[in-house]
Each structure stands twice: as structure tokens, then as C-alpha cells.
Amino acid sequence: MVEETHQKTVKLPHFTKLQKQNPHLDKTKPYPLDGTLVIDFTHVLSGPTCTRMLADAGARVIHIERPTGDDTRHMGPYLKDGSSEYFRICNAGKESIALDLKNDKDHQLVEKMIAKADVVVENFRPGVMARLGLGPEEMTKKHPRLIYASISGFGQYGPMKQDAAYDTVVQALSGIMDATGQPAPKGRPTRVGTSVSDVVAGIMGYSAIMTALYAREKTGKGTTVDISMLDSTLSLMVQDLMTVLGPNFVPERIGNRHPYMYPFDTFMCKDDMIAICCGNNHLWELLCNALGKPEWINEPKFNTNNKREANWEAVKADMEAVLKQDTADNWVQKLDAAGIPVGNVKNVSDTIKMPQVIDRGMIKTLADGNSVLGTPLKYGTWNSYGAQKDSPKLNENGDAIRKEFK
């Protein structure tokens, strides 16, 4: 672990006070998954993201950890008390039991837990759970109502099923890295600055589990679920897939701008960058006026979207010459007031201070004062605050769970 002593610190806003004012974040509402039991064999990121969503929806999630704990307990960033925020953000709201799956007694306990479970989730390499006698086919045959979800890099079948999957490798293979960044030859393929392949696979896992639970209510049938990080990441690539599957063109990397509309791009102001999206002549006219350049409206080089797109470098240079005369914040205020779609390019430490983000409870403060990501799934009828317990200490619920399932 590299020490992070040079970094700028950020002061968090007072989430709790603002959240209290919002009736949509009523912590006392019933949860949509009340009474649902999930046995969670996951570790690190894709699997825990899926089971965190289940916990946020009110399922009881029992996280089975190896005796040394989930790997992320030993990864930073750390709080002052030595606890890992990586582990916390992925596991808040879950219970923990430490088990050795190769030990007979622990194995028997796990079998009893699965017998009572609605859902099992695991993200080992394909075959690991089967070798432990806990494989998806075996368990769903034994328990026909069980939903057994496996999340892996490349899926439970296919020639690459055994390959090690790291987010960066999956991003590379999926096409998302080649599509991100400035155009060739100067610009290079660029990794999305978050583990998007892991997280999206977790969300897809949640989607499939909920689909399977609904189908079980209708038919009585359980099922295996097989989610791959590569499939999930490829599913994000709709625009480039249109280009390949429609006219059969190879898509090209084009930086921050839109392929067919201009100005629809990021722009530098005096101090910082903003995004401006004007997809039609009406918005272009509003923009020209707001920039104090009404003469651009009828400028022959710029007066249709096709011309602006063809001359986008000239449009951008002319716009930035004006934008550089004032700050990003001032321009966002001015352009927003003029009805133009605009936004600051924010660091996430500023995103979480946005009143819109706070009001929607997207960062929530747990009972013990620690903060984690909130839930984006908001319901009128159901609890939309998400799980309210901190992440468990290793084996925190071990004794109680051993008694309950003995």
C-alpha cells in the first residue's frame, strides 16, 4: 500500500441534517426484499457490488468470508481506526461469518444455510464452487427453488471461462478502452477511471437475480445465473456497436465530442473545464447570444449543425477564446440561465457536495458516523434509503449464525 500523504483533503458536508428534511429518504419504510435470505460467497468487487445492492433492498445477506477475511479488508483506503473503506463501501448492511469451506463441520453448516436460502451469489473462477461440492448445478438440483448466481470475468462457459479477469483486462478486451480518449494517432486508448467492468457486472448480477426471483414466484422454479464482466461491459458499448452492426464501419475514438452534433463537447474556461451540449440550431442561437457573439448565428461556416460538425475545431477555438475570459462557475451560471445544457467537469469530491446528490441520499451516513454510497433505486412504496448498518467486523455474526442453522 502506498502512503497517500501528499493528497488534498476534502471536508464532507453534513449529510444527515439535509437528508432528514427529505421525505423520500424515510428510513422506517418497509424494504422490497424483506424476508429474503442471501448466502454471499463473494469477494473483492463485482460479487460484493451485487450483494450490496441486495442488502440495500433489505435482503438479509450473510457474507461468508475465509478465516483471514475478504481481501478488501486488507486493502486501503483505511480510516483512522484501521478499518478499510474499500470493504465498508462494498459490505455495509451485511452479516459476516468466517468459515473454512474445506472443513467438514463448516461445510455442513453452509449446506444447511443454502437449504434455507433464496439466493446464493459467488464470484470465484468457474469450477471452484463445484470442487467444494457446492456448485451451481448440484445446488439448484438439490434445491429446485434456489437462485444461484455466479459472476465471473468471462462466464461459466466458452473458451475463456478459466482466464483470470481483472477489470483493466476486461476493459481492454471489451472495446471501451479503445473508444475512450483523444483521437489517434496522438491520443491513446484510455481506461475508464473506475472499475466499470466490475461494478456493471455486479449490477447485471442484481438484475438477473431479481428477474429470477420474480419468475420463481410465478412458476416455483429456481435457476442458475451466469454473469460475465466481458458481456456486461460490451453491453455498455451501444453506440460503437450500432456503427459496427449497422453500416459495418470500424468506430473511431473521437475524444470528448459527440460524433454527429456540435458544439457538444468539453471546453476550457479561465480556470476549469465545462461541458456544453447544443444539439440543434435553437440551442446554438441561445449559446451565441449568451457568449456575446450574436454574429455567429448567421456566420456561413457555423449556421447549420452539419457545418459546425465539419468545422468543429474552428467552433471550439472561437468558443474557448470567449470562455477563457471568465471562470467555469460563472459560465455555468450564465449559460444555465440562458437555457443551455451545461455542467462543470467535477471531481467526485465536489459531486457529493451537490444539493441534488445530498437530497437524493446518494451518500448516506451510517449509525456509527461512517459514510458510504447510497442507493440509486428509489421507490414510492419501498424503503429507498438502503441498508442502515455499518459493514460487519470479521465473523461478527458467526456465533449467532452457527446457532441458528445448526
Added chain:
Amino acid sequence: MVEETHQKTVKLPHFTKLQKQNPHLDKTKPYPLDGTLVIDFTHVLSGPTCTRMLADAGARVIHIERPTGDDTRHMGPYLKDGSSEYFRICNAGKESIALDLKNDKDHQLVEKMIAKADVVVENFRPGVMARLGLGPEEMTKKHPRLIYASISGFGQYGPMKQDAAYDTVVQALSGIMDATGQPAPKGRPTRVGTSVSDVVAGIMGYSAIMTALYAREKTGKGTTVDISMLDSTLSLMVQDLMTVLGPNFVPERIGNRHPYMYPFDTFMCKDDMIAICCGNNHLWELLCNALGKPEWINEPKFNTNNKREANWEAVKADMEAVLKQDTADNWVQKLDAAGIPVGNVKNVSDTIKMPQVIDRGMIKTLADGNSVLGTPLKYGTWNSYGAQKDSPKLNENGDAIRKEFK
């Protein structure tokens, strides 16, 4: 629309033949959402992504279009027959009826359709459906079992609820753009090269609808659902959120490498880029041997992960000096054989030719020969091929639907 005449063309592989060999893609299996009726008021991308997932799971999705058709019918890329691949990839498997929601007769028809529906999905700006007399509160009050999902840029409540949301603006505000790209001051915030905010909001919409359908089976209660593109995109930012919420540091953009492990990055070979992920000393030793540099294993500058991370620029330069002696394909083969997590940085036109992607049906060929994205949600019990019908022509099912719901 800009003409795309300069682009390289790609030859698609023969999907159908390979898919036929795969028992997991049995087109005759029952669908998990058989018998579910969805009334789809969505347009362009976030909403249609959600209802496309519902159609792929076997729901009957009736797409209500304005008399001039969904905007994406008039956006490229186009096939030779003039149809839009943008519309197709978002709407395959749905039915279409063209309606004027301000016309009394059409309005009455829509009310009858909603009365029989399980799910309504819309992605207008908040308030538009209410002004049409079809708002979420009104409809769920009238039909207590209805699931009514709204997808928007910023959500149905909060100070920004009325702001126009374009993917690029949401990416800017969410922190994902600031996190993506080469480090400051040379590198700039970079847009993810796909409309990730739209697509992830669509997937979150699907997740919430399935959760609500399951809860309805248990309790008889319907609900409104409120999904925001900003909430959804922020949910991807787990690593940066850990940094902000744990030690309260402002996260910094670091290019393609991992924050705590090295070599875990992209590297240039003779012709192209590859990703290599070695997170521990064991993998580092395998890598040194595979590169023909066993002397690096005990090199004092490189012999622990912390040292490699601190000296990452030197490690990268030394590695690239070796990697540039051969092609990306050859290195991937060699390093993979040596047990090192590695992958080519692929353009999506190459991704879709991977046997792993073809075998899993991630690109599917519809009955009329057109190709679209497959479904990443794979089940043992349920149909995992997804919808099998092409996207509908405008109002293709209008007469039949008018008769059915009259």
C-alpha cells in the same frame, strides 16, 4: 448527420452458425417475464435501454411513439434500407403504436392499456406525464398494483429535477470524466467513449422494476420508481468514493494504471497496446521470466510491489523496451501461456469476433438477418437468447393494439 464515407469497414463473423452449436442459447426455452405487459413511453437511449432489457426477458413491450416516431428513427447509423441501427439496437423485440397523447381518443386508449399493464416506463422530463394526466402518482393511485418507472437526468425530486440532461453533462457532473484520462496538468478530463450515463440508468431502471415486480408478488403493492442518470453514474465511482469518504482525500486522475499495484497498466508493443495486470510478486516473477529478464526479479528498485509502484515510470519504460520487440498478438499469446493476466486493447469491431463473445450470443442475428446486441443475463432455467423479433416499423402493431384494448 455527417456522412461516414472515410471509415474502414468490418466483416461480421457468421454468428448464427456458431450460436447454433451452443445449448445455452436455446431459442425455444420459456422467458422469465412471459405474460408481463409493459407500456413503454420512452425515447432515445436511457428509457429504451431499460425496456429493451424487459423485451429481452420476454415481456410484451408496447412502445408508444409520437406520430413522427422515436427520435432515434431519424438518427444514424443507417442500413442500406434506410432503417436506423440506433433505433434497432434499442427497440428490437418491441411492438410499436403511434399515438398523439394530447388527442382524446388516443388518450383513452392509453388509459385502457395502462389499466391492464404490469409496468409503465417513461423518460420525459419530470412533470410531462402528469401534465398529460398520466403522471406516476395519479396512475399508481388509480392502479395500486402498477409499477410506474420514471428515468430522468437528475430524478423526480431535488433542485435540479427540471434541468436538461445529456449524457456528456451527466458524465461531467458525476466525477467519471475527471477520473478518466492521463494525469494533470498534461492530461485532461476525458469522456467515457460511450453514453455510459444513459445506459447505466437504463440498467438501474430494469433492476428497480424487477425488484418492484417481486415485491408486488409478495405484497400486492405496486410502486413508483424514480431513477436518475446522475445517481446511476455516481454509483459506478466506488474507488474514488472510497478515497473521499474514507480518508477524505481528493482523488487524482492517474491514467491507465492501478493506484496501488504495478505493473497493472497498458503497454505499447511493436504495433499495438496490451493490458498487463500483475498484482503480486508471484505474477511479477512469471512476467520477468516471460519477458526474458529474470534479473529484474531481484533488482532492488523493483523487488516489491511498493517499490514497483513508486518507480512505475521506470518499470514501464523497461518493460516497453522489451515489449516493442514483438507484436501485441504474439505477446498476449506468450504471456497468457505463462499464466499472466493479459489482454489486447481491442476495438469493439474485434471484440465481437472473439469466440467467447460469439459463443455467449452477445451479438445475435434476428430472423430477418439484422444483428443487434444480445443479453448479458444468462439463466439455466430461462431463455437467455433474448428477444427474437426485429425492431418494429412505426405503428406496425397500431391496428391490432387499438382493437385489443378498445
